[in-house]
Amino acid sequence: MNKEEIKKDVAKYAVDFVQNKMIIGLGSGSTMGYFIEGLVERKKRGLEIKAVASSDLSWNLAESGGIEVIDINDAPRIDLMVDGADEIDPQKRMIKGGGAALLKEKILATSSDKRIIIVDETKVVTKLGHFPLAVEIVIYGAAATKGKIDSLGHKSKFRMLNEKDFFITENGNLILDVFFTSLRDYPEKDHIAILDIPGVIETGFFFGLADKVIVGKRKGIIEEI
Ligand code: 5RP
Numbered sequence: 001m002n003k004e005e006i007k008k009d010v011a012k013y014a015v016d017f018v019q020n021k022m023i024i025g026l027g028s029g030s031t032m033g034y035f036i037e038g039l040v041e042r043k044k045r046g047l048e049i050k051a052v053a054s055s056d057l058s059w060n061l062a063e064s065g066g067i068e069v070i071d072i073n074d075a076p077r078i079d080l081m082v083d084g085a086d087e088i089d090p091q092k093r094m095i096k097g098g099g100a101a102l103l104k105e106k107i108l109a110t111s112s113d114k115r116i117i118i119v120d121e122t123k124v125v126t127k128l129g130h131f132p133l134a135v136e137i138v139i140y141g142a143a144a145t146k147g148k149i150d151s152l153g154h155k156s157k158f159r160m161l162n163e164k165d166f167f168i169t170e171n172g173n174l175i176l177d178v179f180f181t182s183l184r185d186y187p188e189k190d191h192i193a194i195l196d197i198p199g200v201i202e203t204g205f206f207f208g209l210a211d212k213v214i215v216g217k218r219k220g221i222i223e224e225i
Helices: 003-015 030-044 056-064 102-109 142-150 187-195
Strands: 023-026 050-053 078-083 112-120 133-137 155-158 174-179 200-203 212-216 222-224
Touching: 003 030, 003 112, 003 212, 003 222, 023 030, 023 056, 023 102, 030 056, 030 078, 030 112, 050 056, 078 102, 102 112, 102 133, 102 200, 133 142, 133 187, 142 155, 142 174, 187 200
Parallel strands: 023 050, 023 078, 078 112, 112 212
Antiparallel strands: 133 174, 133 200, 155 174, 212 222
16 A cells, blocks of 8 residues: 555544534645545534634635535534644654644644544654744745744755745734754753744644554555554
């Protein structure tokens, strides 16, 4: 099985955790794309659900498949959030934000009763920090904010849309991708140090936000952690 097939497999497996009448929080990314496809299939077979989305892409994908997507402010509760990750360690700490949806994803995850993370086995690491950490920052003073992050000993780069234009998030902000010089022993400390810098809105570190992790492996094996 190649990586895409594993992602499809794990997404299909996770769709079975959705129950009738649930309000589902939709994460973002390619694995989530497959999950939403599976949700649309179940909806066609009679599943009654509503969804709240962490990105325009996930919103459009669900809505075009016939799923009712509601604004987070209109959701009385979120029963279950399903999302992908870029890295996850044995304590279920994660790096997310490869798709730049970290802020909405974190708001949804912290507003959900239960959270399931779906990943292929390449995302499972012993220590976080190989994958660059997405940090959402405000445009005002962005160069100074970058300088303060770099002075912590990291190297960061603005995420670009193309050679000239900065990537702008759905919240109207910039993304700094932070490259660590070593794997992280204390990611909580890194998170606090970065978040403490004025201009930083959120980091892609997610702690305590994975109740169940579903890992897809080669040969079609699926493991629940
Ligand atoms: C988006 C995310 C995604 O969950 C993460 O990047 C994983 O994406 P993919 O399923 O495409 O590998 O955090 O902000």
